[in-house]
Amino acid sequence: MNRAGFLLFIITVFLSAVGIFILYESSSYTAMLNIGDKYYFVKNQTVWLVLGIFLSLLISKIEYKKLYNLALPSLIVTILLLLLVFIPGIGLELKGSHRWIDLRFIVFQPSELLKISLTLYLAAWLSNKEEGRLLAFMIIFALCTFLVVIQPDMGTSFIIAATSIIIYFLANSPIRDMIIMSAILVMGIFIFIKAEPYRVSRLESFREFDHSNISKAPYHIKQILIALGSGGVSGVGIGKSVQKYAYLPENTTDSIFAIYAEETGFIGSVFLISLFLFQSFLGFLISLKIKDKFGKLLASGIIAFLSIQAIVNIASQAVLVPLTGVPLPFVSYGGSSMLINFASIGILMNISRHIK
16 A cells, blocks of 8 residues: 555554543443443453454455445445344334344444445446436435434434535536535435424524523533533543543543543644544545546545544534534444444555555
């Protein structure tokens, strides 16, 4: 691999190692309280990290052009898995959501797989010239996003939708098509928000939120803001977070950034965000330098969904957008996410090998 691919691997491993440290800081109390082992989340995440590193190195050795023929089968398998989450005994329901398949040895989230399988399929399909493919694209686009929205998981569906549109745009599609898709996406978001009372309530709470008076904010947002405000410029100090003592919901997944920001402050937050920015820069650099159109679209799609997910998570923790339930890549707890993200990095590393 060239220098960009090597640096991408190094920065991703370093980011994930920092994530292990952040996870320990945010989870030790609740893990001890609920499970009796303060290292529970860290031990599991470390296993997934090691497996992820091994998987990325393995995939980096596989010629990315060979993935072309796997594009359609992988998407079909993923769609079937997305349907299986609703079957009792196979799908696992948690907090009213049907997002997981229980394989006994691992709880797997098919929507994570969809990010890469749909990206792979669109990159393969759109790398060939074809007239009048907007309708076919919209059918695939609507089916995939719908299966994720009804789980329900609107945050992930937005990431998948945005990534799909970016790939379609980079395939030299007409501006007219982009305007149509953007309008449909906005309309779809509005419809799906209106379809669920809790989404309407969450949006209204965000719109009516007064930053000058957080006492009236919803509990989750209030605790996030307390964490950010307590952190200040340099943070309250490593290990001194108050919010990790079961005050802040989802402190190992969606809201892990708020715990980190509380302990390390603005300086630490900028450092972590800089790691994500550098990772995104390297990924887009690879996509710009590769000449093969399939490789270009595949690399662009991969780094797009990783970057969009990081942006959405951090923006929601800074109360710039409504809370979405999207984890922070390479940092938040989760085996499915870690493995899929590292597999995606492995593909980027292989693509970088073909840069001349």
